[in-house]
Amino acid sequence: MTRTNDIILRTTTTLIAFILLGFSIYLFFAGHNSPGGGFIGGLMTSAAIILMYMAYGSQAMEKILPINFRYVIPAGLLIAALTGVGGLFFGEAFLTQAFGYFQLPVLGKTELATALLFDLGVYLAVVGVTMTIILTIADDRS
Numbered sequence: 560m561t562r563t564n565d566i567i568l569r570t571t572t573t574l575i576a577f578i579l580l581g582f583s584i585y586l587f588f589a590g591h592n593s594p595g596g597g598f599i600g601g602l603m604t605s606a607a608i609i610l611m612y613m614a615y616g617s618q619a620m621e622k623i624l625p626i627n628f629r630y631v632i633p634a635g636l637l638i639a640a641l642t643g644v645g646g647l648f649f650g651e652a653f654l655t656q657a658f659g660y661f662q663l664p665v666l667g668k669t670e671l672a673t674a675l676l677f678d679l680g681v682y683l684a685v686v687g688v689t690m691t692i693i694l695t696i697a698d699d700r701s
Contacts, residue, residue, distance in 0.1 A: 565614070568614050569614050569615065572610055572611060572613075572614035572615075575607075575610060576607040576608075576610055576611050579603055579604075579606055579607035579610070580603075580604060580607045582603055583599075583600045583601075583602075583603030583604045583607065584600070586599050586600040586603060587600030587678060587679075587682055588675075590674075590675075590678050591656075591672055591674035591675060591678060596678045596681065596682075597677070597678035597679060597680065597681030597682035597683075597684075597685065598681055598682075598685055600678070600682050600685075601681065601682040601683070601684070601685025601686045601689065602685060602689065604682070604686050605685070605686050605689035605690055605693070608620075608624070608686075608690060609690070609693055611623075612694075612697070617694075617697070617698075628686065628687045628690035628691045628694065629687065629691050630687075631683050631684075631686055631687030631690075632683075632684055632687035632688055632691065634683055634687075635679075635680045635681065635682065635683025635684030635685070635686075635687060636680065636684050637680070638676060638677075638679055638680030638683065639677050639680025639681055639684065640680070641680075642654075642673055642676045642677040642680060643677065645657075645673060646673075654677070656672060656673050656674045656677075657672070657673050658670055658671065658672035658673070658674070659671060659672075
């Protein structure tokens, strides 16, 4: 099978995927203080990866991104569950959030919260589930 000349698709995909990934990172970090978070950030990341799969093909993307997304799902669920259980060790309720302000070298005074860790678990689970579903449907040739 010969591929058509798709230089415009690949060029625009590179730019659009970069914008989508940047926006997904913004949504991820903004999530515990404003709308956004792990779920929508994970969907945006999945959209960027799917766009790259469509433009470059599955063989090229598996070389660039050699990840079995089925293993990302339990990793995300484990992170989210452990974040929720963490409050129990300090006599608090399940999924109780803790936060503090820290002086970081480049960022200065920054708030760090356990909600960010929970969002990371949700983010990984959403990317894993979305990519597994889409890639399984795409590989179904019957």
